[in-house]
Amino acid sequence: MRYLSLIILFFLSGTSWGQSYQVTGKIFDHAGKTLAGAMVYIHETMQGVVSDEFGRFELKNINPGHYHLHITFIGFETIHDEIDIINANIDKHYVMAESTLEIKQYLIEESILKTREKENSLKIEIVDKRFLAKHSGFTFIHQLASLPGMHVMSTGTGIAKPVIRGFSFNRVIVADRGIKQEGQQWGWDHGLEIDAFDVERVEIIRGPVSLLYGSDAIGGVIHIRHPELLPKNSAMGAVQAVYRTANHQIGWTAQGRAQIKDISIGLRYSQQDYGDYRVPADLFIYNSYQLPLYNNRLKNTAGKERNFSTWIGLNQNWGYSIITLSRVFQKSGFFSGAHGMPQAYQLEDDGDSRNVDLPYQEIEHWKAIWNNNIHIRKGWLELDLGFQQNLRTEYSYPHSHGQDYIPDTTNIEHRFELQTFAGYLRYHINSRHAIHWIYGLNAQYQHNRSSGFSYLLPHFNWTQGGSFLYLRKEWKNNLTLNAGARIDFSYQEILRYEMPKYNQQGDVIGISLKTAGFNRFLVNGSGNIGLSWTLDSVHTLKWNIGSSFRVPAITELSANGIHHGTFRHEMGDSTLSQERGVQFDFIIDAYRKKWHLSFSPFFYYFHNYIYLRPTGQFSPLPDAGQIYQYSQANSIQTGLELQCDVHPVKNLHINTGIDYVFAINMDEGYPLPYIPPGSIKTDIEYELPIRKLWNKGTYIKIITEGVLPQFLPGKNESPTSGYFLLGLATGSTFSWKGLEIDLKAEIQNMTNQTYMVHINRYRLLNLPEPGINAIISLTFSYQNGFTLPKRANKKS
Amino acid sequence: MKRKLRSAAIIFSMGLLLIACNADMEKPVITLHEPSEEATFRCGDTLTVDFTVTDNEALNQFKIDLHGDHDGHTHGKLAWLFPAFDTIIVENLSGTTADRHIRIPVASNAWPGPYHVTVFATDLSGNEQVISRNIHLVNYTDTVAPNIVITAPAEGATLGSSFTVSATITDLLSNGNNGEIRSIKVLLVQGATEYLLGNFDEANNFGSSFTQATGAFSKIFNKPNGISSGTYELEIEAYDSYFNHTHSHVSILIP
Structure with a gap:
C-alpha cells in the first residue's frame, strides 16, 4: 500500500511539470440565444463548470493532452466533443438542440476502451439516468430488461440476475466502478447486490470481453459507472419515493452531493420494503398435485433492503481519485413451498403478507472501491482497487428425514463468507490520430468460508490475474481496427470439507466427507480482433472474431448437495478443464434522420x-x-x-427490439438449459408538444412485450408457453430554478395475464409471475451553486 | 461475410437436425397402481408401492421417496421422538418396461399422519419422470392419550421466585419399563405469550424428574426472567409413544 501511494505521488508530481492551458467557449441555443446554466464537463478529470449569464464557460489550468468534453443542460441534447490541447488555449462555440425523442447515437467513451460508437467494433450501449428513470422494474436488472438481448432471471420480485444473449450465472459480469461484483453468481436464487436507486450510468457490452475483463466475460458485461461529478462549488440533494402495487413495495432514497473546489462528496441512503407478491391465480399444479395460493399471493415472497453508499473524491487537472464505500443489505423470503417439495400446510395464509418467515436469505454486501485516473505524459493511467465482502446466509428448517440427520439447534442452512480483493491497472495512450494503446494488468484474490447444516460450497482461496494489450488504429476516418491479446492465470485452492454425522439422538457418530480438497492451476491466452467500417453517413458495419475462456467456478468443481435454486442434487467434478469459446459477431448499424436500425447476429462455438x-x-x-x-x-x-427506432413524425418514437437465442449441446444433441425464448419488445412513446417554462417535458408510452414459447427446453425442463404483456406509462418533469420534480406513473401487465417466465426460479414450481402492477414514482432534486467564504476563494 | 453467414446457417440447421434425430428427450412413463390417492394404512402393516415404468429407449433407475407431510415446524424435534416412517429406496432398472411391487413394512410405532409417496424414474440419457401420491398413516394400536393430574401448584396459587411442579402422568400402555410416556413439556401461558419452563423426553433428560413406573413427575423451576405479574396458566403437555398427546393446566398468579 505504501509503495502504491509512492507510485501515485510520483505520477502526480510528474504531471505537474510543464505549462497548462485553458479551454473557453460560449453556448447557444438553436435560435442563437446564449444559454446560462449549461454544464461543461471534462470526462477524463471529471471536472465541470457551468456557463454564466452570457453563456460563457472557462476551464482553467488544463494540461496538454487529449480530452472528451460533455455539455449537458436539462431540456437539451447532450453535446460530446473531443479536444486535443497541444500548445495553445482553445476557444469553441457550441449550439445545443432542444431534446426530443429524436434518434441519437450513443457515445460510449464511458467504456474502458474510450471510443465513440462508430470506432468500436463491439456492441456497446450506454444507459443513463433518463433511460433508467423511464424503465421501472422491481430491481436494477429488471430495468435493463427492455433492451434486446437482455433478460432477467428472477426469484420472486426482489432477486434478479442478468442474462445477456442467453448467458447467465458465471458467464456474465456485473462491474461496479471498474470492479467486478463478486457474490454468489453461480446460484439461481442468489440475486445481485446492487442498490437500484444508486445506479445512474451503465455501460452494457454484449459479446465476449474476456480480453478486457478476464474470465467469465462471455455473454457480456454490465458496468455501472460512477455518477458524474457536480460543477465546481455546487451542491445537490434529492429524494425519491416509489410505490408498486403488485408486492406493495415502498422504496425511497435520499442523496446529497457537493463539489467544494476540487473535493467532491456524496452520500446516499435507500430502503425498500415489499410484501408477498400478487399473482392472477389461486392455485398451481406441481408434481400432479393441485396446491392452493391463498389470497392470490405467493406466501413468504416479501423482503426488504437497506442500502447506503458514500464517496469522497479529489479531481484536478491531473485527473481524479475517488473512494466509494457501500453496503447493500437484503433480506428476502423464499416462497414457502420452494425448499424441498411444496406441501399444502406450508402454504396456509399466516395472516401477514409482509413478514419474512423461513425459508429466507440474508445478504450483506460491503464494497470499498478506489478509482484513480491520472494524466501521465501523453496518456492516462487508470487504477481501480476494490475490496468486497459478501455475506450470504440462507435460513430454513433442517430436514431431519433421510440419512443425514441434522439436530434442531440451528436454522442456518448455508452461510458463505466471501472476501474479494481486486486491482485493475490500465494505461491509455490516446490521441486523435495515432494508434490508441491500452496496457492492462489485473489481479484478484478471493477467500471463502462456508458453514451451515447443508453443504454446497467448500472453503476456498482463489488467486487469478492477467495482463492484456489492446490497440485501436483508424484509417481515413472510416475504418477502425480493434485488436488485443491477453494472458491469464488462475490458482484455486479448494479445502477439505467435512461435516459431522449424527444419530437420531443428535450425537455425533462420525464424519461425512464432502470434498477432499485439491488445488488447480491454469494458464490461458485469448485474443480478439474487430473491424468497424463506416460505409457512408448512414451505414456502419462491424465484425468481431474473438476467443473467450472461463475458469471452472468453485461449485462446478466441488458442489455436492441440493441447490434449492434448482431443486437438484448438483455434483462438481474436480477434473473439469477450462471452457473455451470462439465467437463471431457481426453488426449492421444504419442511421437515418427518421430511423435507426441495428442488426447483430452472433455465433459462439464452445469447446468444453x-x-x-x-x-x-x-x-x-x-x-x-x-x-x-x-x-x-x-x-x-x-x-x-x-x-429498430422509428421516428415517423415529430415527438413520436417507436422503439422495437427483437432477440432470439438457440443453444445446443453438440455431444448430446439436446438444447442447453436456461435459455430465454425469443421475444419482441416495443415501446411507443409520444412526447406532448406542450412545453412551458417550468415543464421540461411530458411523455406517454405504450409498452408491449411478446414472448415466444420455449419449445426447445433443456433436458428435464418443461416447455413454457408464450405470452403477451401490455403496459402504459407516463411521466413529466418540472423544473424551476434549481428545483426539479419528476413524476411518473406506470401500469405493467395491464391485462392481468397469468404467465410464466421460462428462466425464472419459480417456473420449476409452475408458479406464475406478478399480475397487474401499478407504479408511481416521485423525485425531488435541488441543485445550486454556492460561493465559498472569501478566505477560501483567495487561495484558489 | 456471406459465406460466414451461410456456414453459420448450415451449422445452425445441422444443430436442429441433431435434435430431431439424435437426442432422446422422451421421459419414462410411470403408472402408479398402488397406493391410490388418499389411501389409508395402519401402523404395523405393510405398504405396497406397485408401479409400471416404461421408456422409449432404456430405463436406468427408480427411486421411492416416502416422507412425512407433518407440520414442518415441529418436524425436527418430533421426528426422532416418533420415528417418522421416512424411506428412500433406489434400485436399478433395465430394458424398456419394468413392473415393481415394493413392500415396505410400517413400524407399529411409526409417526401417524399424512405422508407423501413419490416415485421417480430415469432413463439412460437422464430424462426424469416423477409421480406423487398423498397417503395417511393411522395408528390403531394405541389411540388413547396420556392422563395428566397436576398436584402442585394448586389452582389459584401464588408462585414464588422458585416453585415445584408436581403431577402424575400415566398412559394406557404404561407398563413400568417400556416408558410409554415419550415427552413432557411445562409452560406458563398467558394469551398468546408462552414461557417454556422445561422440555423433558425419554431419551435425554427424564432423569430424576419423572418415573415411568409410577408416573410421578416433580421438578423445581425458577420464575422466568422478566415475566410480568398477572394470572397465567401453568400447562403440562405430554406425548405417548404413539403420538397421542394431551395437556392439563392450573391457573396461578405471578405476583
Whole structure:
C-alpha cells in the first residue's frame, strides 16, 4: 500500500511539470440565444463548470493532452466533443438542440476502451439516468430488461440476475466502478447486490470481453459507472419515493452531493420494503398435485433492503481519485413451498403478507472501491482497487428425514463468507490520430468460508490475474481496427470439507466427507480482433472474431448437495478443464434522420462448455431427484438482436427490439438449459408538444412485450408457453430554478395475464409471475451553486 | 461475410437436425397402481408401492421417496421422538418396461399422519419422470392419550421466585419399563405469550424428574426472567409413544 501511494505521488508530481492551458467557449441555443446554466464537463478529470449569464464557460489550468468534453443542460441534447490541447488555449462555440425523442447515437467513451460508437467494433450501449428513470422494474436488472438481448432471471420480485444473449450465472459480469461484483453468481436464487436507486450510468457490452475483463466475460458485461461529478462549488440533494402495487413495495432514497473546489462528496441512503407478491391465480399444479395460493399471493415472497453508499473524491487537472464505500443489505423470503417439495400446510395464509418467515436469505454486501485516473505524459493511467465482502446466509428448517440427520439447534442452512480483493491497472495512450494503446494488468484474490447444516460450497482461496494489450488504429476516418491479446492465470485452492454425522439422538457418530480438497492451476491466452467500417453517413458495419475462456467456478468443481435454486442434487467434478469459446459477431448499424436500425447476429462455438448433465442416477438425499453432474461438451450458442427506432413524425418514437437465442449441446444433441425464448419488445412513446417554462417535458408510452414459447427446453425442463404483456406509462418533469420534480406513473401487465417466465426460479414450481402492477414514482432534486467564504476563494 | 453467414446457417440447421434425430428427450412413463390417492394404512402393516415404468429407449433407475407431510415446524424435534416412517429406496432398472411391487413394512410405532409417496424414474440419457401420491398413516394400536393430574401448584396459587411442579402422568400402555410416556413439556401461558419452563423426553433428560413406573413427575423451576405479574396458566403437555398427546393446566398468579 505504501509503495502504491509512492507510485501515485510520483505520477502526480510528474504531471505537474510543464505549462497548462485553458479551454473557453460560449453556448447557444438553436435560435442563437446564449444559454446560462449549461454544464461543461471534462470526462477524463471529471471536472465541470457551468456557463454564466452570457453563456460563457472557462476551464482553467488544463494540461496538454487529449480530452472528451460533455455539455449537458436539462431540456437539451447532450453535446460530446473531443479536444486535443497541444500548445495553445482553445476557444469553441457550441449550439445545443432542444431534446426530443429524436434518434441519437450513443457515445460510449464511458467504456474502458474510450471510443465513440462508430470506432468500436463491439456492441456497446450506454444507459443513463433518463433511460433508467423511464424503465421501472422491481430491481436494477429488471430495468435493463427492455433492451434486446437482455433478460432477467428472477426469484420472486426482489432477486434478479442478468442474462445477456442467453448467458447467465458465471458467464456474465456485473462491474461496479471498474470492479467486478463478486457474490454468489453461480446460484439461481442468489440475486445481485446492487442498490437500484444508486445506479445512474451503465455501460452494457454484449459479446465476449474476456480480453478486457478476464474470465467469465462471455455473454457480456454490465458496468455501472460512477455518477458524474457536480460543477465546481455546487451542491445537490434529492429524494425519491416509489410505490408498486403488485408486492406493495415502498422504496425511497435520499442523496446529497457537493463539489467544494476540487473535493467532491456524496452520500446516499435507500430502503425498500415489499410484501408477498400478487399473482392472477389461486392455485398451481406441481408434481400432479393441485396446491392452493391463498389470497392470490405467493406466501413468504416479501423482503426488504437497506442500502447506503458514500464517496469522497479529489479531481484536478491531473485527473481524479475517488473512494466509494457501500453496503447493500437484503433480506428476502423464499416462497414457502420452494425448499424441498411444496406441501399444502406450508402454504396456509399466516395472516401477514409482509413478514419474512423461513425459508429466507440474508445478504450483506460491503464494497470499498478506489478509482484513480491520472494524466501521465501523453496518456492516462487508470487504477481501480476494490475490496468486497459478501455475506450470504440462507435460513430454513433442517430436514431431519433421510440419512443425514441434522439436530434442531440451528436454522442456518448455508452461510458463505466471501472476501474479494481486486486491482485493475490500465494505461491509455490516446490521441486523435495515432494508434490508441491500452496496457492492462489485473489481479484478484478471493477467500471463502462456508458453514451451515447443508453443504454446497467448500472453503476456498482463489488467486487469478492477467495482463492484456489492446490497440485501436483508424484509417481515413472510416475504418477502425480493434485488436488485443491477453494472458491469464488462475490458482484455486479448494479445502477439505467435512461435516459431522449424527444419530437420531443428535450425537455425533462420525464424519461425512464432502470434498477432499485439491488445488488447480491454469494458464490461458485469448485474443480478439474487430473491424468497424463506416460505409457512408448512414451505414456502419462491424465484425468481431474473438476467443473467450472461463475458469471452472468453485461449485462446478466441488458442489455436492441440493441447490434449492434448482431443486437438484448438483455434483462438481474436480477434473473439469477450462471452457473455451470462439465467437463471431457481426453488426449492421444504419442511421437515418427518421430511423435507426441495428442488426447483430452472433455465433459462439464452445469447446468444453460446462453444463449440468443429468446422470440418470438418483440422489440418496430426500426431496431430490437424480444427480446432475457438472460435465463438459462442445456446444453452440447462436442468435440475433435487432433493434429498430422509428421516428415517423415529430415527438413520436417507436422503439422495437427483437432477440432470439438457440443453444445446443453438440455431444448430446439436446438444447442447453436456461435459455430465454425469443421475444419482441416495443415501446411507443409520444412526447406532448406542450412545453412551458417550468415543464421540461411530458411523455406517454405504450409498452408491449411478446414472448415466444420455449419449445426447445433443456433436458428435464418443461416447455413454457408464450405470452403477451401490455403496459402504459407516463411521466413529466418540472423544473424551476434549481428545483426539479419528476413524476411518473406506470401500469405493467395491464391485462392481468397469468404467465410464466421460462428462466425464472419459480417456473420449476409452475408458479406464475406478478399480475397487474401499478407504479408511481416521485423525485425531488435541488441543485445550486454556492460561493465559498472569501478566505477560501483567495487561495484558489 | 456471406459465406460466414451461410456456414453459420448450415451449422445452425445441422444443430436442429441433431435434435430431431439424435437426442432422446422422451421421459419414462410411470403408472402408479398402488397406493391410490388418499389411501389409508395402519401402523404395523405393510405398504405396497406397485408401479409400471416404461421408456422409449432404456430405463436406468427408480427411486421411492416416502416422507412425512407433518407440520414442518415441529418436524425436527418430533421426528426422532416418533420415528417418522421416512424411506428412500433406489434400485436399478433395465430394458424398456419394468413392473415393481415394493413392500415396505410400517413400524407399529411409526409417526401417524399424512405422508407423501413419490416415485421417480430415469432413463439412460437422464430424462426424469416423477409421480406423487398423498397417503395417511393411522395408528390403531394405541389411540388413547396420556392422563395428566397436576398436584402442585394448586389452582389459584401464588408462585414464588422458585416453585415445584408436581403431577402424575400415566398412559394406557404404561407398563413400568417400556416408558410409554415419550415427552413432557411445562409452560406458563398467558394469551398468546408462552414461557417454556422445561422440555423433558425419554431419551435425554427424564432423569430424576419423572418415573415411568409410577408416573410421578416433580421438578423445581425458577420464575422466568422478566415475566410480568398477572394470572397465567401453568400447562403440562405430554406425548405417548404413539403420538397421542394431551395437556392439563392450573391457573396461578405471578405476583
